[in-house]
Amino acid sequence: MGDAELVRRVLAGEVELYRVLVERYRAEFGRYATALLGGDVDEAADALQEAFIKAYDSLASCRQPDKFKAWVFRIVTNQCHNARRRRRLHAPLETISTPASETADERLNTGEVKTAIGAALEALTEEQRIAFVMKHIDGRSYAEMAELLNVGQDALKMRVHRARDEMKRRLEGVV
């Protein structure tokens, strides 16, 4: 069932159908939220939960139910932004697990790289971080990013390019 139909039915009183929307976009936006929050999955879970509740509370404001995905994406992004503002993240990358098959040396090396990438991401501006994560971690096209963020593709390319350059500078000698 499409988003628009689900939204209409939820608004008409079939509230249990809201779970379908939550499952759908918790799965799709989950890793994005975790990456924006420096790898802290618990904080990402809180941000997603708050975002979906906010979305439910203002569901009647969703003038274009077929664009529910973009609407929720922006609410999730705002919640992550608020979470970042609420508290500084100190050692978030400890929560990121490494595959068990790696040797001790590989794990050490991989851990260093991940720590460095996490720190470099933290150094980006909010706009650059969002665009970079969408492009390189979520693997989205510029067209899809433009639709989700309601920002032009040229502006998004510029953000991603600047983010890459900043990341490159900070990862010199690591990657």
Place this chain on the structure above:
Amino acid sequence: MTGRDRFHPDVQRYLDGEHVEGVAQRDIEEADRFAKAVLEYGASAEAPDARVDAAVMEVVRARVSQREGSFWQWLVQPNLVRIRPALMAAASIALVASGAALVSLLPRTSPTVADAVPTVLVRFELRAPEAMRVTVTGSFDQWSGDRVELQQNTATGVWSGTIPLTPGRHEYSFVIDGERWLPDPMAHAQVDDGFGQVNSVIVVGPRGVVRS
């Protein structure tokens, strides 16, 4: 990394997924290492699990219970129907009685006419003398855009129409000539729709318009 402090524009295009020619193999390898390392970093980031869904639905169900409780209290307790004084003069939206035939006969200052009916007839009005066509749409018709057409009084330039609304909070907007969305300038509240547009808000109780 190669020591240069930024990616060459062609390498940026390569990383964007575009076809590029003439880029040094060393630069391509560097770009691939960069993209792979970031991808691995992302892949190791955990996504929140289904406990989020359960927690959200718990709150949603509680919201529904609260709303039903409030509605019941509203029904059984005496209530005062409040209408903005400005409403009477400017008449952006006027409450009318249940019974379409009576609508035009009722004075706009009769907001307390109320039957405990499942819907309340609400009159929407907008002064737009230049418009060729005006509709009102909102959460009550799933933002269809064009189902509820208003009729023009050519002498005054005021477009109006009456529609049944269920008790509760509704968001709405006028649509001028099928393309320009216009929030009600007389509404008591306007809210952001999340896409940079503004919706107007009306609150309807079982006995009439509570806020408009």
